Amino acid sequence: MSASLTLTRADLIRSANFIAGLWSEGTSTRLDVTNPATGAVITSVPDSGAVEARAALDAAHAAFATWRKVPAKQRAAIIKRWNDLVLAHQDDLGALISMEQGKPLAEGKGEVTYAASYIEWFGEEATRMNGEVIPAPVSGRRMLALKEPVGVVAAITPWNFPAAMIARKIAPALAAGCTVVCKPAEDTPLTSLALVQLAHEAGVPAGVLNIVTASRQNTPAVVDVWLDDGRVRKITFTGSTPVGKHLARRSADTLKKLSLELGGNAPFIVFDDADLDAAVDGLMAAKFRNGGQTCVCPNRVFVHRSVFDAFAAKLAGKVAALKVGPASDPASQIGPMINDRAVEKIERHVQDAVAKGAKVLTGGQRLTHLGPNYYAPTVLGGADARMACACEETFGPVAPLTVFDDEAEVIAQANDTPFGLAGYFYSQNVRRIWRVADALETGIVGINEGALAAEAAPFGGVKESGYGREGSTHGLDDYLHTKYVCQGQLD
Ligand SMILES: NC(=O)c1ccc[n+]([C@@H]2O[C@H](COP(=O)([O-])OP(=O)(O)OC[C@H]3O[C@@H](n4cnc5c(N)ncnc54)[C@H](O)[C@@H]3O)[C@@H](O)[C@H]2O)c1
Numbered sequence: 001m002s003a004s005l006t007l008t009r010a011d012l013i014r015s016a017n018f019i020a021g022l023w024s025e026g027t028s029t030r031l032d033v034t035n036p037a038t039g040a041v042i043t044s045v046p047d048s049g050a051v052e053a054r055a056a057l058d059a060a061h062a063a064f065a066t067w068r069k070v071p072a073k074q075r076a077a078i079i080k081r082w083n084d085l086v087l088a089h090q091d092d093l094g095a096l097i098s099m100e101q102g103k104p105l106a107e108g109k110g111e112v113t114y115a116a117s118y119i120e121w122f123g124e125e126a127t128r129m130n131g132e133v134i135p136a137p138v139s140g141r142r143m144l145a146l147k148e149p150v151g152v153v154a155a156i157t158p159w160n161f162p163a164a165m166i167a168r169k170i171a172p173a174l175a176a177g178c179t180v181v182c183k184p185a186e187d188t189p190l191t192s193l194a195l196v197q198l199a200h201e202a203g204v205p206a207g208v209l210n211i212v213t214a215s216r217q218n219t220p221a222v223v224d225v226w227l228d229d230g231r232v233r234k235i236t237f238t239g240s241t242p243v244g245k246h247l248a249r250r251s252a253d254t255l256k257k258l259s260l261e262l263g264g265n266a267p268f269i270v271f272d273d274a275d276l277d278a279a280v281d282g283l284m285a286a287k288f289r290n291g292g293q294t295c296v297c298p299n300r301v302f303v304h305r306s307v308f309d310a311f312a313a314k315l316a317g318k319v320a321a322l323k324v325g326p327a328s329d330p331a332s333q334i335g336p337m338i339n340d341r342a343v344e345k346i347e348r349h350v351q352d353a354v355a356k357g358a359k360v361l362t363g364g365q366r367l368t369h370l371g372p373n374y375y376a377p378t379v380l381g382g383a384d385a386r387m388a389c390a391c392e393e394t395f396g397p398v399a400p401l402t403v404f405d406d407e408a409e410v411i412a413q414a415n416d417t418p419f420g421l422a423g424y425f426y427s428q429n430v431r432r433i434w435r436v437a438d439a440l441e442t443g444i445v446g447i448n449e450g451a452l453a454a455e456a457a458p459f460g461g462v463k464e465s466g467y468g469r470e471g472s473t474h475g476l477d478d479y480l481h482t483k484y485v486c487q488g489q490l491d
């Protein structure tokens, strides 16, 4: 039995830019959007350039003066309506996510719920952007700290969570009173376009939210307009560290605020006192979600020597049982990778590890009978720090297992990376738990837990995984300025 990937509301599949409240085809050149499971073209969208980028920025700048003055409660009501519409269209949006990104349909629908949780959260936070009245240190003065929106925000998003990543940028921006220009990933623009359509239907005024699509080749032409223009006061980016560094360098001339949610290289440590079944389940949840294509996926798995064989056997058994297939098959648990470049990187990592002595415990090959973008869920034994899979983010369904002997050694190995997004470990020793949680150089730590994503949590990294936090009460800070106001002559 196949699962339907057709949408009830076919009009949610948009093939244009949304600028100043209007859908516009814009440039004559087009970008095909394909289904990674089949290679079939779903539709095409504008392959935009500087002209469209500037039109979007002009609209966002013009709308800011009005939108920032809309009372927070009214902004909150619009955001809540947006949330209600997103949830009302969960099936359509889930199908669209799975169609253009490839994840199993259950994960696609789950991502819609996850994206909506951020919209709901910041619709509520909009009414709690309180400033402060400060007790004046001298008489005759009234001192305040006011919260104000930073202005026009440029949001650039990745392909792996095409709904959640854009929702956790647009929602706080709108809540804060900012206006937005957005450029979604070239592989997965359709979900973003559909979310913008629903935001429009929820009552987001013209010019407040603008979206421009472009190919990888034309993306710099679009984003350079926003980087060079002082009217853009903030860049919020989720994607790879090299691109994040590029954006940071290019934002310096106009000193834009930056939120950078970048790459990771998460360690996953199984201590000798771990609950092994829980650790296996936690690794399955963290590693194989979205086929391993998430920034917080464990990229290196360290297992204490005393429990290695038992853990490896349990894990390999569960990984071998994972069903691989297209989202149109409701039984699929692992979908295709996003494109051929992704599969080539995964294959390179596995081949490099084996060449350096690792052993394939399960998987280890492409699944070409399913299609060009499928790779078997894989467990490697005997992995070590020399291997590419230990130094680079594999971004695929590969779990390389490394043996360790003592706590200090494994913490040093875990931290021996320029990245610091997420880290996980399993132990039932309470003193060890806090020692290791304190010692890991990451922005996110999972203790006996592999599923960490939540709108109430401050999500972000340290070191070369970026800075800024998304979600939680902290997620609004990056879209606000604090203005100090002092009134004298009160006596
Ligand atoms: N920290 C997080 O929350 C998080 C979330 C998802 C993905 N990621 C990271 O993103 C990477 C995979 O996603 P990806 O392949 O989409 O990343 P990517 O950096 O290649 O692309 C991300 C976005 O940046 C755009 N982009 C690419 N080159 C650009 C340039 N020169 N100027 C401006 N924009 C440019 C892309 O078009 C896309 O919209 C991985 O490293 C993953 O860890 C991080």
Ligand SMILES: O=C[C@H](O)CS(=O)(=O)O
Pocket (backbone or CB within 6 Å): 160, 161, 164, 293, 294, 295, 296, 452, 453, 459
């Ligand atoms: O891939 C990156 C996402 O931010 C992971 S999560 O959905 O926030 O856990």
